Every structure is written in structure tokens, then in C-alpha cells.
Amino acid sequence: MDSTRWWDDETVAVVTGGNKGIGLEVCKQLADKGLTVVLTARDERRGSDALLALRKQGLHNLHFHPLDVTDADSIAVLAAWISQKFGGLDVLVNNAAVSGVVFDEHYVNNNNIDLADLMFKQETGEGFIIEYKSAKACIDANYYGVKHVTEALIPLLRPSSQGARIINVGSNYGQLSHLQSTKLQQELANLDNLSEAFIDKLLDTYLSDVKCQSLEGKGWPLKFPSYKMSKVALHAYTRVLAREVEKKLSPTSGRVFVNCVHPGFVRTDLTRLTGELSSQEGAANVVKIALLPPEDSPSGQFFYEGNLAMF
């Protein structure tokens, strides 16, 4: 038996976007380690197929429930189901996300360029269209989705001496160095400046600049700006949430650890199967932090492929 094991088969972990990629592997690895796992997916069919595939591999401590992180009703139904079925949860892995990428067909056809090469071999933002609809959809899923799911599930989270855990799957693309403005980097680096209102306002400003097509000279990231801003916001939210949760807990009520992680550059649909790591390896970097022994777990931190890193 693993001496660092703090969980048992009644420890309930909920994973968003669990039907494929890193999320599916996180479900598999958590179930393999003996937790009870709720695999959620926005599409009922894709979610139940994923569950069935894991069951066929001999994993039975898994359940499926639909969840679209951008849909308030869907979130409320999941929360009610968890409350009724398990009485609460211990681990929340906010994994679901979209890339927000829209290719410029004209540029792609004229340059006869491979889409994966365009995404990851070219430094500039050329070849992409930044438009409001996809930018908003990206921010809505990757930032507000996490926030709304977390707000709905926090009342069901069971603080304990081992520590309940919220793991936000962030990204190296959410690191502050991607912002073109030093002032903005400094503002976001200082936890004293941060609040949910500050983060929401920053995203409103970004989206309003997208709407007016006036992104230049504002400090926003050059390439994949919507995805990067969604992850910058998610990292900042992680720090704010860790601070606010800490304030609400009393010494006797147990602990809650809130952290965000970069899983690595992983070959999934999000990266058009480009990357350095398999989904298994990427998921292991998430699961490692979700299952840290309580004495080793910080809160409000960012982990880069399993190691503490700078925001």
C-alpha cells in the first residue's frame, strides 16, 4: 500500500471534459488509484461511450453525468445529482476547455501550410482570425465555465484533515510572460491587486478590444490571445479562490487546496495531435497534484508538469 495514500474508495473526484484527451486519462488514473470518479462530458453519447471504454478496461468505480460547463442549468443538475448520490465531493478537476482558434482559410490556402505547423511552428499570429464570437466562447468555457462549476460545487466540497482539492487545468500559455504589457504583468503578479471583479473587468476589456478589432498596443498576447487570456484569468482566479476559501475555513473545519497546473505539451485534439507528451503523461502531471500528500500540498500555486513554477 502506498504510504502517501490519503484517499479511499469513498473519496469522490469530479472531472470536467472527461470524454477524451487529458480529462479522460485523468478519470482513468484517478479510478485506477481507487477513488470514486464522476466523469462528466457535455455530450451524453461521447461521455457514456468513454465510461463504457473505461469499464471494459476493468475500472468500475466510475460514474457518468452530463455537464456543459457553459450551461447554468446543466451545472445545477450535476450539483443536485452529486449531492443526492454521494452527499458531496472531495476532488474537483476543472479540465474542460476549447482552443478558441479560428484559422484564416485564405492565408492557409495561399500558403499551403499544415494547420498544426501554423499553430506550433510559426511564431507570429499570422494565419488566424480573432473574432468576437469565438473569443467569447473561449473565455466563457475556459474561465467562466470553471468559475461557475466551482461556485456550484464548493458548497458540496468536503474539507478534511487530508484536504479537499480543486485542480484547475491551466497552461504555460497562461503564464504572465505571454502578456505584452509589463504593467499588466505586474498588476496580475500581485495577489493584493487580484479579485474576481478585477479579472472579470480585464476580460471585458479584452473582449471589447476584440469586438472593435483594436488589439494592437494593448498588452494582449500576440498569438492565441483568447486562449491565453482565458488561462491568465484562470490562474489569477486560482489564487483569489485559494485566498477566499482559506479565509472561510476554521482550524477545525479541515483544509481545501486550490491549485492550477500545466499538464505539458500534450498530443490531443486541442493541439491537433502535436506535442511532446502522451495524454497519459499529461494526465499524470494533473493527477500528481490532485493527490499530493496533505503535508506536501500548497494552495494557490501553479505547477508546471508536476513542479512548482512562477505564475
Ligand SMILES: NC(=O)c1ccc[n+]([C@@H]2O[C@H](COP(=O)([O-])OP(=O)(O)OC[C@H]3O[C@@H](n4cnc5c(N)ncnc54)[C@H](OP(=O)(O)O)[C@@H]3O)[C@@H](O)[C@H]2O)c1
Ligand atoms: N494538450 C495540451 O498540450 C495542453 C496544454 C496545456 C493545457 N491544456 C489544457 O488541458 C485541458 C484538456 O485539454 P486537452 O488537450 O485534453 O483537450 P481536448 O482533447 O480537446 O479535450 C477538451 C475536453 O473539454 C471538453 N469541453 C469543451 N468545452 C466544453 C464545455 N462547454 N463543457 C464541457 N466540456 C467541454 C471537450 O468535450 P467535447 O469532446 O465535447 O468537445 C473535451 O472533453 C484543457 O484545459 C487545456 O486547456 C492542454
